[in-house]
Amino acid sequence: MAGVQVANVSRSFGAHKALDDVSIDFADGGFYALLGPSGSGKTTLLRQIAGFDFPDSGRISIGGESVERVPVEKRRIGMVFQNYALFPNMSVADNVAFGLSVRGENKAVIATEVQRALDLVQLGKLGGRRPHQLSGGQRQRVALARAIVTKPRVLLLDEPLGALDKALRVDMQIELKRIQREIGITTIFVTHDQEEALTMSDRIGILRDGRLVQEGPPEEIYDRPKSEFAATFLGDANIFRGDATGNGIRLPDGTAIAAKVGDRLAGGAKASCAVRPERIRIATDAVVSDAADANMLKGKVSKRIFAGNNSTYFVERAGQTLKVIVQNTGADRLAEGQDVVLRWSPESTVLIAAG
Amino acid sequence: MAGVQVANVSRSFGAHKALDDVSIDFADGGFYALLGPSGSGKTTLLRQIAGFDFPDSGRISIGGESVERVPVEKRRIGMVFQNYALFPNMSVADNVAFGLSVRGENKAVIATEVQRALDLVQLGKLGGRRPHQLSGGQRQRVALARAIVTKPRVLLLDEPLGALDKALRVDMQIELKRIQREIGITTIFVTHDQEEALTMSDRIGILRDGRLVQEGPPEEIYDRPKSEFAATFLGDANIFRGDATGNGIRLPDGTAIAAKVGDRLAGGAKASCAVRPERIRIATDAVVSDAADANMLKGKVSKRIFAGNNSTYFVERAGQTLKVIVQNTGADRLAEGQDVVLRWSPESTVLIAAG
Amino acid sequence: MMTTRILEGLGRFYIGLLLAFLYLPIVIMALMSFNVSPFYQLPFEWTTEWYASLWHNDQLIAATWNSLEIAIVTTVICVVLGSAASLALYRYEFRGKKVLQALLFPPIAIPWLITGTAMLIFFFGVGIGRGLFAILLGHVALALPYVIVVVSARLQTFAPELEEAARSLGANQWQVTMRVTLPWIMPGVIAGGLFAFAVSFDQFVVSYFLATPGQTTLPVEIYAAIRKGFTPEINAVSTIIIVVSMALMLLTARFFKFGGEK
Amino acid sequence: MAVPGATASRSGQRSALPLLAPAYLWLTVAIFLPLSAMVFFSFMTDLPLSGKPWAFTLGNYAAFFSQSLYLTLLLASLRLGLEVTLWCIVIGYPAAYVLAKVLKGRSREAIFLLVILPFWSNGLVRIFSWAMVLREGGILDTALNAVLPFKINIDLMYSYPAVIIGLVHSYVPYMVLTCYLTLQAIDDSLIEAGRSLGASRLQVLKRVIIPLSLPGLVAGAALIFVPVVGSFMEPRILGGRTGTFYGTVIEDQFVAVFNWPLGAALSFILLAVVLVILAVASPVLRRAA
Amino acid sequence: AEVHVLNWKGYGADEPWAIQAFEKATGNKVVNDFFNSEQEMLTKIRTNPGLYDVVMINAAFNNQAMAEKLIQPIDVSKLPNYADISKDKAGSPMLDHDGKVYGVPWVWGLTALAINEKSFDKPPTSIAEMWDPAHKGRVIIRDDAVEAVQFGAIATGQNINDIKDMDAVKTKLTSLMPQIKTFWSSENDWNQMVASNQIDIGTYWSGSADRAKTHFKLPVSLVIPKEGAVAWLDAFSIPAGSKNVEGAQAFINWMIDPKFYVEWVTKVGAPVSANTKAVEALPEDAFNRKVMGDPEVAKRIQFQAPITDAQREAYLALWQQLKVDVK
Numbered sequence A, B: 001m002a003g004v005q006v007a008n009v010s011r012s013f014g015a016h017k018a019l020d021d022v023s024i025d026f027a028d029g030g031f032y033a034l035l036g037p038s039g040s041g042k043t044t045l046l047r048q049i050a051g052f053d054f055p056d057s058g059r060i061s062i063g064g065e066s067v068e069r070v071p072v073e074k075r076r077i078g079m080v081f082q083n084y085a086l087f088p089n090m091s092v093a094d095n096v097a098f099g100l101s102v103r104g105e106n107k108a109v110i111a112t113e114v115q116r117a118l119d120l121v122q123l124g125k126l127g128g129r130r131p132h133q134l135s136g137g138q139r140q141r142v143a144l145a146r147a148i149v150t151k152p153r154v155l156l157l158d159e160p161l162g163a164l165d166k167a168l169r170v171d172m173q174i175e176l177k178r179i180q181r182e183i184g185i186t187t188i189f190v191t192h193d194q195e196e197a198l199t200m201s202d203r204i205g206i207l208r209d210g211r212l213v214q215e216g217p218p219e220e221i222y223d224r225p226k227s228e229f230a231a232t233f234l235g236d237a238n239i240f241r242g243d244a245t246g247n248g249i250r251l252p253d254g255t256a257i258a259a260k261v262g263d264r265l266a267g268g269a270k271a272s273c274a275v276r277p278e279r280i281r282i283a284t285d286a287v288v289s290d291a292a293d294a295n296m297l298k299g300k301v302s303k304r305i306f307a308g309n310n311s312t313y314f315v316e317r318a319g320q321t322l323k324v325i326v327q328n329t330g331a332d333r334l335a336e337g338q339d340v341v342l343r344w345s346p347e348s349t350v351l352i353a354a355g
Numbered sequence C: 001m002m003t004t005r006i007l008e009g010l011g012r013f014y015i016g017l018l019l020a021f022l023y024l025p026i027v028i029m030a031l032m033s034f035n036v037s038p039f040y041q042l043p044f045e046w047t048t049e050w051y052a053s054l055w056h057n058d059q060l061i062a063a064t065w066n067s068l069e070i071a072i073v074t075t076v077i078c079v080v081l082g083s084a085a086s087l088a089l090y091r092y093e094f095r096g097k098k099v100l101q102a103l104l105f106p107p108i109a110i111p112w113l114i115t116g117t118a119m120l121i122f123f124f125g126v127g128i129g130r131g132l133f134a135i136l137l138g139h140v141a142l143a144l145p146y147v148i149v150v151v152s153a154r155l156q157t158f159a160p161e162l163e164e165a166a167r168s169l170g171a172n173q174w175q176v177t178m179r180v181t182l183p184w185i186m187p188g189v190i191a192g193g194l195f196a197f198a199v200s201f202d203q204f205v206v207s208y209f210l211a212t213p214g215q216t217t218l219p220v221e222i223y224a225a226i227r228k229g230f231t232p233e234i235n236a237v238s239t240i241i242i243v244v245s246m247a248l249m250l251l252t253a254r255f256f257k258f259g260g261e262k
Numbered sequence D: 001m002a003v004p005g006a007t008a009s010r011s012g013q014r015s016a017l018p019l020l021a022p023a024y025l026w027l028t029v030a031i032f033l034p035l036s037a038m039v040f041f042s043f044m045t046d047l048p049l050s051g052k053p054w055a056f057t058l059g060n061y062a063a064f065f066s067q068s069l070y071l072t073l074l075l076a077s078l079r080l081g082l083e084v085t086l087w088c089i090v091i092g093y094p095a096a097y098v099l100a101k102v103l104k105g106r107s108r109e110a111i112f113l114l115v116i117l118p119f120w121s122n123g124l125v126r127i128f129s130w131a132m133v134l135r136e137g138g139i140l141d142t143a144l145n146a147v148l149p150f151k152i153n154i155d156l157m158y159s160y161p162a163v164i165i166g167l168v169h170s171y172v173p174y175m176v177l178t179c180y181l182t183l184q185a186i187d188d189s190l191i192e193a194g195r196s197l198g199a200s201r202l203q204v205l206k207r208v209i210i211p212l213s214l215p216g217l218v219a220g221a222a223l224i225f226v227p228v229v230g231s232f233m234e235p236r237i238l239g240g241r242t243g244t245f246y247g248t249v250i251e252d253q254f255v256a257v258f259n260w261p262l263g264a265a266l267s268f269i270l271l272a273v274v275l276v277i278l279a280v281a282s283p284v285l286r287r288a289a
Numbered sequence E: 001a002e003v004h005v006l007n008w009k010g011y012g013a014d015e016p017w018a019i020q021a022f023e024k025a026t027g028n029k030v031v032n033d034f035f036n037s038e039q040e041m042l043t044k045i046r047t048n049p050g051l052y053d054v055v056m057i058n059a060a061f062n063n064q065a066m067a068e069k070l071i072q073p074i075d076v077s078k079l080p081n082y083a084d085i086s087k088d089k090a091g092s093p094m095l096d097h098d099g100k101v102y103g104v105p106w107v108w109g110l111t112a113l114a115i116n117e118k119s120f121d122k123p124p125t126s127i128a129e130m131w132d133p134a135h136k137g138r139v140i141i142r143d144d145a146v147e148a149v150q151f152g153a154i155a156t157g158q159n160i161n162d163i164k165d166m167d168a169v170k171t172k173l174t175s176l177m178p179q180i181k182t183f184w185s186s187e188n189d190w191n192q193m194v195a196s197n198q199i200d201i202g203t204y205w206s207g208s209a210d211r212a213k214t215h216f217k218l219p220v221s222l223v224i225p226k227e228g229a230v231a232w233l234d235a236f237s238i239p240a241g242s243k244n245v246e247g248a249q250a251f252i253n254w255m256i257d258p259k260f261y262v263e264w265v266t267k268v269g270a271p272v273s274a275n276t277k278a279v280e281a282l283p284e285d286a287f288n289r290k291v292m293g294d295p296e297v298a299k300r301i302q303f304q305a306p307i308t309d310a311q312r313e314a315y316l317a318l319w320q321q322l323k324v325d326v327k
């Protein structure tokens, strides 16, 4: 199979820089998630790799070989389009069969492969329908089946599971991972579902305004975001801003926050600390429990939002609203308006240079 | 404004029953989430309410008045289509202005309203673009702006935020809720994002194969699912199947599981128990901590999956894989292969009649 | 729901009216082929003599076959060349494209009389001469712009990401065209073909200039016949053609979908 | 929908050539070169063919401007073209709409083909049939008088309306076809979206459907307007006394007096006018889209 | 061998019975081609050198064809029937140049008036009938500039070949325009108009009127007005480069033969033959013999002489102006 190298790629639409000097090395056989706000250039990047559009500058290689002159159909890619792009004139089965059939595959082989792919996306019985007779999620699954049935060397997935319910999405995730591992396809995956990005991918890249902001394995990005943007974009974070001290920062009101993760900064510089809401423990102020938590703040619960397996408490403190996530283990809840103490360890606190 | 009553509505496509005797009462000014697997009939139901399609049987009323003879444009609805359906021949601003302009609104008023709506969806600067020059998420936001700018009495949203990143999605959720509260629009919302459904809606309805499976406030559905399907579809659940005893069930291997929530069942009947993964506490087997947890099982950790603010442990036990969610508070992790004890309380256990 | 039904009924009624308008002269033509008077004189007196004499009019029959052959060949050539050109005009950006598009209009705008004379002189000058081949040459050229204009109109509704999807699945340009683009523009191609057939089959002026004696086409025969005294044989042969093509078309309508797909 | 040049920009001329060459070569040999010869003739005093001496002149073009006759007739022909085109739109567009969006299933294909079929009959024969319908004591006259309680005299033959009817009849299928092609391609969800925003059917038609079907409408209009302006057969036969138009005077130059240079000059003036009209109309129409 | 003949459609030379007999008698096969106007005929010979063997040319155009070297002199000694052609026609300066014969006179006829018998109790005698308000909208004339102008000349009492007062012609024709229903361009038009009783009176060709009456049994009769009528002479020529001159001679001879002519008149209806014997072979009371041969009539008719291109264009300009003014 083949890795994909994107080197210094830029692409503008008129005055708008959709991609700005992006370089990423997608390892052979890896599973790579691309994240970024709406309009940050994810689709544009995939289109460059596929060869539908060409960089203004920079180069793209697949399998070590520059593809500037390789037309789309020779790149051996599979793609799921954000809007699916199913062929309206063909049945579902013919859509899926298309890639095999243009390759001149044997009819019987095609029929088996297509059925297998449709079964895999749980549409085994809908092969005879036309795309316009399908629901949104069903269409998306046809697009997925169509892209994987050809066993491409690079799979480009533009929010391929966005229209699926959770259960189906998990099934598809498992299938995608299985296929990707079995045949070692290099997979590049755009998603807005953070859990999906975190659980499935080997590495994650975050784009913002056409630039690559941070890149690395999921836990690294989650645990050591390099910027406020990365911290808040992937997962949630409480951000404290102040002046760097030797081992943390001092907030404007004088409170010190100790941090053991992230940049080492000289004292006095502007800096931020990021703390994940789930790392903070919340308690009614009377109870003192664990001495290991060096950071502590007092506040008042303003709201609680139920979200299934956990709840988020919004705690007001010195004009800032802090979020605290508490797993819904069935224990008692805190009431709105209650005074609380928040604690967390310096190991859960990431120091970030202001930028 | 106006509530929407759907009474015994059925709709078939050929032999396929897309809606099967569905009755729901969408309260005036309420925020209602529709959930269901792909192809379960959610879009079909919205289309009936909008008046694009007509029920084979049953009736639909808006604001207490049957709308059988009311054409779409008189129903005063706003709709976000699953595929956006932006007018390709108009600029973004003209798309958003459409609803106001057909109403004959004053030009200046339209301009202000459109700009406000575009700012609200954070596309204030893109008014002059054509839809095909937008990214997927940008298109979706245009569709949203277009639907809300007319201040309809009923808002039908078919996965209106599916293509947005988390941060933007949260912003949009807040805006939607604000608008909906301010003008009291009855909102019906299809989503595959469970957290979104749980956090935003007043009530949730779950569809399956065209039938309404369960309906109620989010916490009720989450805490007291009435069927295995509802339990596993909304949120995750570990299901144990066995014979009902007076206060729980007995598994085939003789283990008893106590349950204090859900149906009361006669002893001996087939029954299931559902337990949310976040309600189970996991510990290395030596430690015994809380006597209140009446249910206990032993098992072996087979895998751990990191998902940002929490991790899921997969525990093997008697041929069944159980899931346990643990918040990532920064504490030590369990290793794969480790023997563990799982505990949870009967209050966290829902008894469900086998169906 | 009610209004939808009413509108549908109105729609059908309207189409009925249109068809009545379109077929009124055709019906009269057919009726007159059974009328005794060659001058469309009433009262109507039934006869089949025109069909009988048509049977013996070898020249008219030969001309009809010539017309049919030329029209069919013209249609095939126009559809192929015209679709290819439309695709190129749709897909690629290049200098001079606007000019090429504008060049489609002279053949339509200049009265056929002038085009026909011009062809006659030019073909005579370069040695192509007159005859069925020259007629074919002329007919294709006259019909091509129609095909290109019609197919291009349809192509404008085509979503380019479908071509991209096909190419990402490994289809080469040819396969993309044949299997994705062509099915979508098929209604346009068929419509273009029907136009081309009509332009050729009913083409009098150019054929008239380019036909050699003894090797004429039906419209030329008809025009010439009119000078002498119109005989309803012409109505008869026209009626037969319409009836046969109607039967053929309705038959094919059973087997193909002209609507394309959503 | 149409994203112009999304896949294009790169390849350009070289890729387009093999697809364009056959069609344009054909057009060159069979139309452009002959017409160029005609252009050449239009600057001559006489045809070289006639064996008489000839010289270059601008006189043929000057003739157009020196005699008010030609301008009058050109304007009359343009008006005729416009009226016929408008009638074709008025009659053809709704039919295309019904075919594309109202009728479903088999009947649609069948009706569609039926619309084209009259086209395959001979133009002259069709015109003669119209004479039968329109004249005094003709079908229309007889039928109306049979139905109406009072006596009216319908003699539309040899009049301007007769020309319009004959031309509309000949050309309306173009409009139905080309409009159908683009109407059929409009996604129904766009219509639904329009109505969900409170637009009535009519407003949706005006604001969404017509703009989106404009390419077909424009193609149809061009394919009708352009040849009608130069038409001579229908006006001559159906117009009678009033059937003199720009096309008929061109025909006269070719057929009656053998003054091809003048005839050619007149037709190239016509071509120029038509092209200018199309050029002026197209950006306006594009803006409307 | 083949004889390629260029002629008006339905104008004798393409009658199947005649061709059959000719082919049987001479072994030549006839291939017919047709034209719709004299100009077209000239174009056809110009652009197809060597294709045609016989061409029928109105005597008024013979000169032009000869000047362009489109036709060759005819060896009349090979045409036994040529001797019987009336002297005034055979010697016509329009056909003979430098002592060589370029055209063999075939038939002659008139552009006169024809009436719908249903509309008249008694045939009119004057051309003024066309201007009679009683016939408003029921008059028809041919869409031909030269003919129209010459007709106007007759109506204003002028010589058709030497029109002095063009304005009078124009005024006369202008006042005729509102009377007119439509213009005819082929026999068929005329016959249809009469058959459907849409016209009362109009200009028509003598041969065609005869054909309409004899062959088609239409209520048509020819009127030669007292003011006179336009006469024309049609002649056969042999194009330069003909590949079968012998066949051409045989065909022309066949066409001027009395036997063919009588059959033509009886079966179909025809103009007057230039061959005196042929005319004499007709029954005494035949129209072509009795009326057309009447010396009174002969005095009234004026034969068309060649006209120059400039004249023709001037006539056309006048005619077009009239047609535009009436719109």
Ligand SMILES: Nc1ncnc2c1ncn2[C@@H]1O[C@H](COP(=O)(O)OP(=O)(O)OP(=O)(O)O)[C@@H](O)[C@H]1O
Binding pocket: A132, A133, A134, A135, A136, A137, A138, A163, B013, B014, B016, B017, B018, B036, B037, B038, B039, B040, B041, B042, B043, B044, B045, B082
């Ligand atoms: N025109 C049609 N013809 C046949 N079946 C149809 C048609 N439209 C919808 N269906 C079927 O009806 C069922 C319900 O479709 P619907 O679009 O309502 O699903 P949905 O709940 O919106 O799903 P999704 O979440 O995937 O969008 C699906 O199984 C679909 O395949």
Ligand SMILES: Nc1ncnc2c1ncn2[C@@H]1O[C@H](COP(=O)(O)OP(=O)(O)OP(=O)(O)O)[C@@H](O)[C@H]1O
Binding pocket: A013, A014, A016, A017, A018, A036, A037, A038, A039, A040, A041, A042, A043, A044, A045, A082, B132, B133, B134, B135, B136, B137, B138, B163
């Ligand atoms: N044809 C175009 N013309 C102008 N701007 C464009 C065009 N295509 C894309 N853009 C702009 O380029 C930027 C990047 O677009 P892209 O589609 O790559 O975003 P994305 O990251 O995929 O976003 P999303 O998550 O919303 O799909 C956007 O701001 C978009 O508006």
Ligand SMILES: [Mg+2]
Binding pocket: A042, A043, A044, A082, A158, B135, B136, B137
């Ligand atoms: Mg995108």
Ligand SMILES: [Mg+2]
Binding pocket: A135, A136, A137, B042, B043, B044, B082, B158
């Ligand atoms: Mg849906």
